[in-house]
Amino acid sequence: MNLKKFFIAFIAAFVFVFVYEWVFHGIILKDSYAQMSALMRPQAEVNFPLLIVGQLVGAFFFTMIFVRGFGSGGGVAGGFR
């Protein structure tokens, strides 16, 4: 395994997840979440460091699964097969 490339891919995946979730959940779905506020922590109680930890874990293992299992290439179709 190329650890340097793995680390770069992991960081890129994490940054993308962070930005994507911020736009999708924090902006696009904000009104929907506000309508079901009883099911969500109040803004002040949201545990931001833990949110980051969860995204780091997800991005790390997502990258690891790709690196270990998708080495044969083949583009989008190759990844889907």
Place this chain on the structure above:
Amino acid sequence: MNHKRGFLAFIVAFAFMFFFGFVWHGMLMKPMYLATASMWRPETDFNSHFPILILGHAIVAFAFTGLYVSKVGINSAGVGFGYGIVIGIFACGVNVIRFAVEPLTTNILLMWFAADLICFAIMGALVGAIYKPLNAA
């Protein structure tokens, strides 16, 4: 790819996941869910969504088995067990994110960690034990 073995592995994974979920969430964790009842669907509402619960299990079991069959593809319960732990940790990351934004209790979070790790590890072992690539079948 051995489709026959892959399909069999998918059915077993789905059945195990469903049974495990029933025991873990429906029995073991029932008091925890009752203590946080305002966060969950009432019983009748839950029952009317039961087909969606089945569909969700089928999707996860299909993706889990499909990923193993196409990307791991080894007839080994041990390898499957390890694969399941990796997927379990991935799922734990999602649980952590949910805990960060939803008013879940710490006990529920810890029980979800244990559930995902145990369930996916055993599912992986089952899939690894059942699936055989064509040249080894």
